[in-house]
Amino acid sequence: MSAIPITARGAERLQQELHRLKTVERPQVIDAIAEARAQGDLSENAEYDAARERQGFIEGRISELEGTLSNAQVIDPTELEADGKAVFGSTVDIEDLETGERVVYQIVGDVEADIRNNLISVSSPVARALIGKRAGDVVEVNAPSGVREYEIIEVKYI
Known part of the structure; x- marks a missing residue:
């Protein structure tokens, strides 16, 4: 993969977003999934489906940010x-x-x-x-x- 040009300020914003996703949003969605599971039947549990969908979005964004940052060419x-x-x-x-x-x-x-x-x-x-x-x-x-x-x-x- 080729280098992705990014400003130092832009790289910092992406790092902050990645940190927030990993330390705040990921644990919240894991807790929401556990709570929804505790309610029983998962086949008709809208809260469980919504939490799983949110988890998929968060994990996808984390992966995207990690890929971008690993290939970033930071320019100040x-x-x-x-x-x-x-x-x-x-x-x-x-x-x-x-x-x-x-x-x-x-x-x-x-x-x-x-x-x-x-x-x-x-x-x-x-x-x-x-x-x-x-x-x-x-x-x-x-x-x-x-x-x-x-x-x-x-x-x-x-």
């Missing part, structure tokens, strides 16, 4: 020598030239992308357009709504 943006260029892990402040709207994105790996938190995947159209560019550069992004132009206001490594 604060240690990059990118000379002002937008690179993996950098935080980029851009302005839409048509609307004047400004937004700040951090370019992250696919597994940690979360648009609600302005974390965009390195493989997204916006990130691909930004990579290698500097403050003052104008980039074109082929969006579903058509071509958009953005000016890079600032590139930070935080």
Whole structure:
């Protein structure tokens, strides 16, 4: 399996989720299964079925997180020598030239992308357009709504 790029902050979040699943949620679901078993007939026990389904989800997520973390290539943006260029892990402040709207994105790996938190995947159209560019550069992004132009206001490594 190839290396999975991830920021140091993203790796820490995944480690925290893995720890929570193993130390809090897994024991809770085991207790719920034991409680449901104690009620007798399992063939018509909805609580048992729900707990088993939840256990399957938790175990699957634990396995997924362990696999991701074992193949992770952690990149710390604060240690990059990118000379002002937008690179993996950098935080980029851009302005839409048509609307004047400004937004700040951090370019992250696919597994940690979360648009609600302005974390965009390195493989997204916006990130691909930004990579290698500097403050003052104008980039074109082929969006579903058509071509958009953005000016890079600032590139930070935080």
